Amino acid sequence: xxxxxxxxxxxxxxxxxxxxxxxxxxxxxVVCKDYKEVAQAIADMVTQSGGPWLAAQQAMVMTAYQVxxxxxxxxxxxxxxxxxxxxxxxxxxxxxxxxxxxKVLDNAEAALEAKEAxxxxxxxxxxxxxxxxxxxxxxxxxxxxxxxxxxxxxxxQCFAEWLIGFTLLVCQERRKNVSLICPETRPYLQGARLxxxxxxxxxVPVTVVTxxxxxxxxxxxxxxxxxxxxxxxxxxxxxxxxxxxxxIALAAHENNIPFYVTSTPSADNPTIDTVTIEERNPEEVLxxxxxxxxxxxxxxxxxxxxxxxxxxxSAIVTEKGVFSPYDLKIYWGKKQTK
Amino acid sequence: xxxxxxxxxxxxxxxxxxxxxxxxxxxxxVVCKDYKEVAQAIADMVTQSGGPWLAAQQAMVMTAYQVxxxxxxxxxxxxxxxxxxxxxxxxxxxxxxxxxxxKVLDNAEAALEAKEAxxxxxxxxxxxxxxxxxxxxxxxxxxxxxxxxxxxxxxxQCFAEWLIGFTLLVCQERRKNVSLICPETRPYLQGARLxxxxxxxxxVPVTVVTxxxxxxxxxxxxxxxxxxxxxxxxxxxxxxxxxxxxxIALAAHENNIPFYVTSTPSADNPTIDTVTIEERNPEEVLxxxxxxxxxxxxxxxxxxxxxxxxxxxSAIVTEKGVFSPYDLKIYWGKKQTK
Numbered sequence: 001x002x003x004x005x006x007x008x009x010x011x012x013x014x015x016x017x018x019x020x021x022x023x024x025x026x027x028x029x030v031v032c033k034d035y036k037e038v039a040q041a042i043a044d045m046v047t048q049s050g051g052p053w054l055a056a057q058q059a060m061v062m063t064a065y066q067v068x069x070x071x072x073x074x075x076x077x078x079x080x081x082x083x084x085x086x087x088x089x090x091x092x093x094x095x096x097x098x099x100x101x102x103k104v105l106d107n108a109e110a111a112l113e114a115k116e117a118x119x120x121x122x123x124x125x126x127x128x129x130x131x132x133x134x135x136x137x138x139x140x141x142x143x144x145x146x147x148x149x150x151x152x153x154x155x156x157q158c159f160a161e162w163l164i165g166f167t168l169l170v171c172q173e174r175r176k177n178v179s180l181i182c183p184e185t186r187p188y189l190q191g192a193r194l195x196x197x198x199x200x201x202x203x204v205p206v207t208v209v210t211x212x213x214x215x216x217x218x219x220x221x222x223x224x225x226x227x228x229x230x231x232x233x234x235x236x237x238x239x240x241x242x243x244x245x246x247x248i249a250l251a252a253h254e255n256n257i258p259f260y261v262t263s264t265p266s267a268d269n270p271t272i273d274t275v276t277i278e279e280r281n282p283e284e285v286l287x288x289x290x291x292x293x294x295x296x297x298x299x300x301x302x303x304x305x306x307x308x309x310x311x312x313x314s315a316i317v318t319e320k321g322v323f324s325p326y327d328l329k330i331y332w333g334k335k336q337t338k
Numbered sequence: 339x340x341x342x343x344x345x346x347x348x349x350x351x352x353x354x355x356x357x358x359x360x361x362x363x364x365x366x367x368v369v370c371k372d373y374k375e376v377a378q379a380i381a382d383m384v385t386q387s388g389g390p391w392l393a394a395q396q397a398m399v400m401t402a403y404q405v406x407x408x409x410x411x412x413x414x415x416x417x418x419x420x421x422x423x424x425x426x427x428x429x430x431x432x433x434x435x436x437x438x439x440x441k442v443l444d445n446a447e448a449a450l451e452a453k454e455a456x457x458x459x460x461x462x463x464x465x466x467x468x469x470x471x472x473x474x475x476x477x478x479x480x481x482x483x484x485x486x487x488x489x490x491x492x493x494x495q496c497f498a499e500w501l502i503g504f505t506l507l508v509c510q511e512r513r514k515n516v517s518l519i520c521p522e523t524r525p526y527l528q529g530a531r532l533x534x535x536x537x538x539x540x541x542v543p544v545t546v547v548t549x550x551x552x553x554x555x556x557x558x559x560x561x562x563x564x565x566x567x568x569x570x571x572x573x574x575x576x577x578x579x580x581x582x583x584x585x586i587a588l589a590a591h592e593n594n595i596p597f598y599v600t601s602t603p604s605a606d607n608p609t610i611d612t613v614t615i616e617e618r619n620p621e622e623v624l625x626x627x628x629x630x631x632x633x634x635x636x637x638x639x640x641x642x643x644x645x646x647x648x649x650x651x652s653a654i655v656t657e658k659g660v661f662s663p664y665d666l667k668i669y670w671g672k673k674q675t676k
Contacts, residue, residue, distance in 0.1 A: 024633045184631060186524065186548035192624070192631040200636050207637045210524035210623050211549035212582025216644035219584060244550025246557060247585050254588055285548050286530070291627035293522060293530040295362045298538050299545045306554035
């Protein structure tokens, strides 16, 4: 699994972000010296999946250290500006990211009021939050692996960061015969470049296919299950995830293959109408690995996410247990099962 | 539309085949000096879609010229070997291609028996067959355009050669407000490189998307119709076409958008059980535009075609008219409508 220090981390006065646009052919870091550079890096998809969540929190740590010598009011203003910038770099996940970063901001403001050193306080708080994220991902992994047979071929989509990492790790701990199929996930190829690398590094047999192949694989019953995370799960059971998830879910449903979504329902998104689907620069779909594919003059179109309706989803798997997509409101009143 | 001379043509003692693996960024031809080189070029996907049909027939012309000074028996043997090699370079379309090339072989053998010059005789015969193919494609284009509204956004898949070319041309002749959406069609990107180029050259507005996007576009009702050709349409109504067609057809069906297949049912494939799905070199899916995508050690898998069942197909559009996929046997007893 990618270590958090190799995703995005505050160190020596800057946030270092692994440049996933070139990984694994190159291992390079983008070094951000202020929160604006972090926001820009998130917008530019230097990192994605869980990466922006780490990067945004680390930007808050960096900013907290940078404002330590300012007046309390000035420091608060800058920290609020930072929190807004890093959570709004991409629209689709803004509501969920605000919820996480707001806690960091609240802690920092309390530290400032109490005349504590806001830098170390924020750093410690964020470390605790990140540890909790890992712990939550492990429990979600345990809960989804509970649903899998002993010999299992998992089809996934894009790069689900720690969620797919812990799912595979728990499979290994339980000595399941697990293998993974990754659609390459154009245009950025996160499946081929990131998910496949993580699985291969863990010793899990992994096969990459192009994004036009999952339907056929499901019709041939090659995968036993389709599992992905989500950028947003709305309380009315819609799954917003990397473009392509919907058509894979359709094919899984058509072929009676279960589809599990490993993600916490978003209290900030009661219905699908509250979600904005980000459209990215159309030029990006006209290139592959940096090489232009289409003739000049041909247009592109790049919606970054799609929407899978609840009828295609077998279960939403959370750290509190397994839920029907039609029954997510009870998540917020339920205790953890493990 | 790509002129036939720019697809695959016999000239100056060799068959020149446009190298579609690098088009449109480079315009290069593979020059084949004997039928074995043509068969290898087809297997290597130097050309595809309608290209192998032209290349195979042109290989027969070249071979006919090459055997003119041989004994009749020797000439026949070589021509039969050539016919076998060029029709069996790729498995999925072999039956259909044999049917076409067998006619060329029969004509050549008759010329040899009659002591006519087999080279010019074969060349003339093939020219007539190719003209008939174009004429048939135009009529199919007319028949499918009959089904379209005046303002129409067509979603297609891969590169349907003359069939998509004539469909767009007939739309223009009838002054329809037509635009095209091309999934890029990994791993070879025929949609981005070939179909989009043909449409753009014709002045048709064209948008390229990645292969994980058609489902979302269909859910948003951006295309009005999904139209593709097929490598094989079996008499029991299954459509065998470029991998990805099945999952697009599923999404079209789910969203009540019609799916028309412009292709002649294959009398040589009464049921889907008679079709072999070609699996190509897995390394090809691990590269994009010649650049490696995944880490070394990660495996690939490359089924070249998929199977769309008749329940997802709105109509099979032929030169004899429009058929239900459940009623294809009557095609062979029916006259042309135009």
